[in-house]
Amino acid sequence: MKRRAGFTLVELVICIAILALLAGAALPAVAGYLNSRARTTTHAELERLGAATLEYFRDVRALPGSLAALETGTGIANWSGPYMTSSALDAASGLPSAQVDGWSQPYDLAAASSSRLVLTSRGSDRAAGTSDDIALVVDVVPVRRELSLERLRTINQAVRAYNAQYLTSAPLSATWSSALARLVATGYLPNDPNLASDGFGSAFVADPAGLAPVVRFKSSHVAGS
Known part of the structure; x- marks a missing residue:
């Protein structure tokens, strides 16, 4: 009796269905891992940006108007940076890597007062003002x-x-x-x-x-x- 070679159409459909189920079950876990890694990266980068902002203020005596001012000080009196340096351009956004969060979105800057700057990542939902935001308040009063x-x-x-x-x-x-x-x-x-x-x-x-x-x-x- 001859042995069959290959799969029947029914068997092939069953295999594809099983693979689809496995992939569907794995996707949330993969997405969760990627978001967790992006969140960890963003927290660490915000701390570095905060430290760079303090050094900028110590020299310039003013809060930066943009994160770009931490890297390039054209026309800024008393600037003696760079206070941070991007390793490369972010592949997804095309912006300097230090100026975007773990989801390749630019950080938001807002001066809460003359002594406090709020740096915010919009988080994984990429929407401002939601519970997903990650914020750091840079207080220059000690400086x-x-x-x-x-x-x-x-x-x-x-x-x-x-x-x-x-x-x-x-x-x-x-x-x-x-x-x-x-x-x-x-x-x-x-x-x-x-x-x-x-x-x-x-x-x-x-x-x-x-x-x-x-x-x-x-x-x-x-x-x-």
Whole structure:
């Protein structure tokens, strides 16, 4: 008796049906794995973008208007980056890889205040404002405090040196703009516009208030400064 060669049409249809069922069962698992990997990648990249934003603010004294500004600083005063670098162009979007999330979608940027920037991925559903979003709030207040303290170290060192020479003959004004002008005119401070205010954009104040002659200055935004 001859052996059959190959499959009958019925057997072939059954095999295809079985394969389709197996593929259908596997697809959700594969999709879940890909979304999980994309979410992990996005979380890690948001942390890197947040760190880059802090370094950008430390130099430029402003929040970036786009993620591109972290990589290219054409026309941006005091820019000394790049603060991050894309490894390549994203294959799906054509954008620099560091500027898109794990689903190849560009991140959204929104300034919540002058000190807070919100970086958001729209997540796997690619829709803004849903529970699927992944957001990171970048708070530059610690950098503002750091800048304030750096400037105060320079300023109060100059005040001490000035007072050693002029404390009785020409005491400093308690108004910072006048005191700064005097310290610059006598060579105790450089003519640096950054010294006109603290990291929050406010003038320094005499410490303690009302004491004459003035012996030091502080920032009203930094406790114990």
